[in-house]
Amino acid sequence: MRITIERSNLLKSLNHVHRVVERRNTIPILSNVLLRGEGQSLEMKATDLDLEITESTPAQVEQSGGTTVPAHLLYDIVRKLPDGAEVLLATTTDGSAMTVASGRSKFSLQCLPVSDFPDLNAGTFSHSFKVKGSDLKMLIDRTQFAISTEETRYYLNGIFMHTVEAGGDLKLRAVATDGHRLARADVVAPSGSEGMPGIIIPRKTVGELQKLVDGVEGDVSVEISDAKIRVTTGPIVMTSKLIDGTFPDYQRVIPSGNDKEMRVDCATFQAAVDRVSTISSERGRAVKLAISDGQLTLTVNNPDSGSATDEVPVGYDNDPLEIGFNAKYLLDITQQLSGGEAIFMLADAGSPTVVRDVAGDDALYVLMPMRV
Incomplete structure (x- = not known):
């Protein structure tokens, strides 16, 4: 693999994907970000086995291929390179190391094989719809603070999202509670969300989703099944497992x-x-x-x-x-x-x-x- 890319493009994409990677991992491959150069773009992917983010960014691909390198280390290196710099990413012939070169700076990072990188198999989605980025952000902003951090009541460790009839209209509703307070927010249900299963989006996914839709002017594509959610905005695709549990009947409280x-x-x-x-x-x-x-x-x-x-x-x-x-x-x-x-x-x-x-x-x- 041999790719030349603008620092700003590389940093922006790494900023989105590297946050998923936990600082401490018992499985070495989960500390890495997958880089794959094909056509005229570089695709990056990071996962913690529950949440996966992929993003494509324009790049000059001289030699296509892929590798995985430590995510936080690569992010820190690129962050410290000067503005406007061009960055060369090139793997060695045996694939055991990747060179990061820009101007007079040169780094060599250890690689792990692409075949070891886990794939969060999304399966099929039963419902898909488009929702305004601003609407999705409002639902999260208004309810996120009430998510429980108590691990024993794991089914409260996220936002419950479902559709409901309210005031004669179908609404897409978000609810969060920790037993001491409850937050509920509604937007008009987008076309395609009718009959969707009630889902509990985990706390970490909610945090990433909030950053993802921040400042998004247009629509965001949402796909839902009983076990997973996928959100696509521009070149970024986020796939996450859902909390497998039953959210309490919040109407009663x-x-x-x-x-x-x-x-x-x-x-x-x-x-x-x-x-x-x-x-x-x-x-x-x-x-x-x-x-x-x-x-x-x-x-x-x-x-x-x-x-x-x-x-x-x-x-x-x-x-x-x-x-x-x-x-x-x-x-x-x-x-x-x-x-x-x-x-x-x-x-x-x-x-x-x-x-x-x-x-x-x-x-x-x-x-x-x-x-x-």
Whole structure:
């Protein structure tokens, strides 16, 4: 294999694929990126056996062929080469090493054979559709923060995506929960998604998908089966296994009888929560909300360091109520709201609270209270 490629093209593609590769691997081949030069392009592929990303980029292929080299090492080398440089990638005749040369810089990297590189066999996909990159990004951005990190409840370690009838329309819905909070977001279901199986996209895949669709103007192609998802945008193809489990019936935890409405300016509320939580301990990040007619008082008490209070004007004309929440969870939710106002639907101090955006009903959040 002998290829000449612009540094910027090589770096951009490596930046996408090398992130999949774990820093520590017991299987040496999984530390490598597969490089294959054919026609007028260089194809790169990286995998961790659950997630695979491939990308093609233009290159001058003098001699076609393929090899695998350490992904993070190659990325670091290319990153440190000067802007605008041309990079030569050439393997030795026996295929045991690859030269990376640019200007006066020259590196020799050890290779492993292409035949050892695993292929994430995608099989056949039962459903395929095109969705706007901005819609897919919105679904992920609004729900990702609520994904559970608790390995024992593995079925919560991702975003549940499915189609649902809502308000007379078919919606593509994303849901995530960790048992303390729940995030739900909807977009109009794209053509072809009807009847798709409900899938749980793993946390790592969600993170890569978020970066993949960032700034994508047009449509993204999505293919789904019971066990895998494939997303294609331009020259990048991402294939991932799905979480094999049953997502709980999340509708049951969304309260419908909360009748106490509090409206608050999002930025003012966020700043106040952030200020008072400065004094809270890492373990108990509880902030008490005392709501009365037109006013919200936030209080934090920390036996080790002191106390803090702050007041915020609110729209509220119901019975006074005191309720406690985790300050971090409050901030996570308010950061997702795009409108100027947040709407809190409350019941009592021990019941879950629903938070909505004044900008629309395409996203909804449920927050469990804390004892304070």
